[in-house]
Amino acid sequence: MQFSSALLENAVNEFARLPGIGKKTALRLVLHLLKQETADVQHFGEIISKMRSEIKFCHRCANVADGDICSICANSMRKQEVICVVENIRDVIAIESTQQFNGTYHVLGGVISPLDGIGPDQLKIESLINRVQKDQVQEIIFALSPTIQGDTTIFYIQKKIQPHTIRITTISRGIAFGGELEYADEMTLARSLQNRLPVESYVANSH
């Protein structure tokens, strides 16, 4: 692609670095912005950079937050004694969209996979165990990928919290979730939250 302006070229290259955006789409987006009022584009840029520089991660559950604690953890209407354990923030958004879950979350940041250099220490596991010890947690619901690594993560955490008598369940794993949670339709996801299984029975059936 030949550009007659370095400013234009730089902007296109930056857009093209985003996931799912090729050079052509990037050019289309940049040309669109070029047609807008300068102030509007200024506003657009500020929103983006403000989002990145001011966003925080909840000290409690590692979800995105505007302050030290996210809006879900801060909401006294939600059952603080129920924790849904997910891999990433996208999963939180997907489950929230079902409007069927009234507990809190814990965002691990991935699943255990020694092959990929991800051990328990790279994930927010210790903080989860601390929550279980400190707060009056009654149930932990795992909503992790239906993969071997997802299983490993569930078993590992389960062992660590075994001394505490709490209910440990997993949402039924026929549906795609974890990284693919956003593709699961809301009805299916809502249903699988309702029909969750105790972890022991899941282990016995899975292989």
Added chain:
Amino acid sequence: MFHFENLTLVQFKNYASATFSLNERIIGICGNNGVGKTNLLDALHYLCFTKSYFTRDTSNIRQGNQGFRIEGHVNLFDEKEKVACILRETGKKEFLLKDEPYTRFSKHIGRYPCVMIAPDDIQLIIGIPDERRKFIDTILSQLSSEYLQNLIIYTKILQQRNSCLRSITETNNRDFSLLDVLDEQLMIPGSYIFEKRKIFMVGFLPLAKQLYEDIARQPENISLFYNSELMDLSYPELLKMNRAKDLVAMRTTGGVHRDDLELNFNNLPFKQVASQGQRKSLLFALKLAEMEILKNEKKFTPVLMLDDVFEKLDEERIGNLLERVCLLNDGQVFITDTNAIRLEEKLIKLKRPYQMINLNND
């Protein structure tokens, strides 16, 4: 009941574009060295196993081209179905049955049971244990998709466990809680695989021994047995016993991935003492036993592919073999030979309809 009716190759190995109609149950394929006899068989192997018998996908693209396509029409219990394997320019492989792409290729395994005997298969007798495990796993996977699934899961957990051992040893971290979890995960498919292999061997080993004796036609003292540490130890015991060793080696030193099929001749390892002809006879015995088992379990006969099997066999043995695979066996058989006249003579003797495919350009 199960046979190929035709095969179309595009940019596959030495074939730019070619179609073969396969009209008979017995098919001879002849032509000089390098004309593409083995390649044709490998294309059929692709349609049965979603992959090559010999190499990785990209080596099978015709030099100078991008991507390949293999397509065939299969007759399965009088139903015709189209099957195709496509390697895209991007390197992505697609496998389609009746124009429907598979989401998991492993689901196709076992639909078209198939047994190949190729010259390099002698490694099954003289090579490392991996060759024999792969042989056994190929049979069991065709018989049960659950077995294949367990094998895939076992391999994945094994890799995770090996990485975990490495990271514990390298960081000198004495926390074994993750390793404990992986041990428990590994035992589930591991025990399953061991049990299935054990049961399988009970039927398979005596059959292979019997077939060997049929081929040899004289008493020879051979013994075959399944060798697994799990015969004496349970999975938890084995992993516990090996843990210290595993941590030093940074890999899992015991388990079903170390099993072997032990082949003995006069109580000594077969590869040490048996002659070339005896090795080859044992190879046939193992493969024919595979045929037999697949046929009994599937209730229909697998396709058999014999690549260059006449080399180093005397006339009598060739006769015996052909009789067994063409007359006593009712499935489709492909036989390759460089010598068109020799092959034709042998096929005529069988007094059955056959088809000759001559790949030479004359």
